[in-house]
Amino acid sequence: MKRLNKIINILKEKELSLSLAESCSGGYTCYLMTEIPGSSKVFKGGMILYSLESKNKLLKIPWALLKKTQGVSAKVAGLLARKIRKKFNSDIGAALVGFAGPKSKNKVPVGTVFLSVNYKNKTETKKIILKGPRNKIQKEASYLLLELINDKIK
Amino acid sequence: MKRLNKIINILKEKELSLSLAESCSGGYTCYLMTEIPGSSKVFKGGMILYSLESKNKLLKIPWALLKKTQGVSAKVAGLLARKIRKKFNSDIGAALVGFAGPKSKNKVPVGTVFLSVNYKNKTETKKIILKGPRNKIQKEASYLLLELINDKIK
Numbered sequence: 001m002k003r004l005n006k007i008i009n010i011l012k013e014k015e016l017s018l019s020l021a022e023s024c025s026g027g028y029t030c031y032l033m034t035e036i037p038g039s040s041k042v043f044k045g046g047m048i049l050y051s052l053e054s055k056n057k058l059l060k061i062p063w064a065l066l067k068k069t070q071g072v073s074a075k076v077a078g079l080l081a082r083k084i085r086k087k088f089n090s091d092i093g094a095a096l097v098g099f100a101g102p103k104s105k106n107k108v109p110v111g112t113v114f115l116s117v118n119y120k121n122k123t124e125t126k127k128i129i130l131k132g133p134r135n136k137i138q139k140e141a142s143y144l145l146l147e148l149i150n151d152k153i154k
Numbered sequence: 155m156k157r158l159n160k161i162i163n164i165l166k167e168k169e170l171s172l173s174l175a176e177s178c179s180g181g182y183t184c185y186l187m188t189e190i191p192g193s194s195k196v197f198k199g200g201m202i203l204y205s206l207e208s209k210n211k212l213l214k215i216p217w218a219l220l221k222k223t224q225g226v227s228a229k230v231a232g233l234l235a236r237k238i239r240k241k242f243n244s245d246i247g248a249a250l251v252g253f254a255g256p257k258s259k260n261k262v263p264v265g266t267v268f269l270s271v272n273y274k275n276k277t278e279t280k281k282i283i284l285k286g287p288r289n290k291i292q293k294e295a296s297y298l299l300l301e302l303i304n305d306k307i308k
Contacts, residue, residue, distance in 0.1 A: 022181075024188070025185075025188075026181075026187065026188025026189070027176075027180075027181030027182065027183075027184030027200065027202065028181065028185045030180050030181030030184075030202040030204075031179075031180045031181040031182045031185055031292070033180065034179075034180025034181070034204060034254075035180070035292070037256050039204075040205065044204060044205050044207070044208050045201065045202045045203045045205060045208040045212075046181065046201070046202045047199065047200070047201050047202070048181065048184040048188075048200045050184075050188060050197050050200075051194065053243075054198050054199040057242075058199075058241065058242075087212065088211075088212075089207075100188075102191050134191060135189055138185070138189070
């Protein structure tokens with residue numbers, strides 16, 4: 001909760017708005033942003049793009065890239081961060097894709113997650129590998145995305 | 155968890171796909187849908203439309219209606235359910251809007267939530283009033299939306 005208050009306060013102080021695109025975390029990062037009263041001043045909203053089809057249809061991620069990567073790659077995360085920012089017209093766009101398990105695809109290990117932040121026309125993407133059961137991976141990845149946003153704006 | 159398994163199993167058995175639009179619950183319903191492995195077979199994704207602007211821009215909810223209701227009304231919930239279904243091209247669209255607190259607007263009490271399900275070209279909307287702190291209201295409303303979906307498809 002402290003971690004969350006901190007990032008929301010920094011966004012408020014700097015008057016920056018945020019939007020999020022999530023895949024394997026299923027909306028948990030968005031939920032975290034709304035858990036604290038007053039977040040509506042900075043959080044515009046987000047999209048949960050759980051299927052490849054939805055990533056292609058709603059944020060125009062190229063189909064060939066999605067098929068090749070099954071939606072989990074640094075490039076997909078970066079594109080989602082940039083495109084969600086434009087869609088919501090926010091100052092910051094951030095995205096999270098990965099395999100939360102129990103199965104993965106493309107021989108990429110379960111727990112592999114790509115986090116990406118687009119801010120001031122720059123995109124920074126980070127690969128992390130998490131351990132544990134599915135919902136632990138989803139929650140931890142969400143917190144780490146908020147921390148990455150924090151690092152980029154402070 | 156049992157409640158969740160049940161609804162996902164019914165969707166799977168009937169081969170029905172679902173998409174969700176959320177406001178005050180901030181993505182918690184989407185997260186619940188992804189907490190259980192295998193949900194990607196039925197859950198296409200969703201949108202968290204936390205600001206009035208995003209409801210208008212992304213799902214074309216009329217601005218006059220949003221200003222008048224501050225985004226919290228049966229009509230807004232119904233429109234969101236119908237429009238999210240079309241956006242994701244899913245069999246079922248469902249939506250949740252409300253005031254999770256600590257403040258409300260338009261003299262509508264905190265804890266007022268509208269749940270809506272669009273399925274087979276029919277929209278059913280339900281008003282509920284929940285008590286408790288903000289995150290209890292967000293979580294309980296999310297479970298009740300999944301139960302309403304369950305009722306409509308079984």
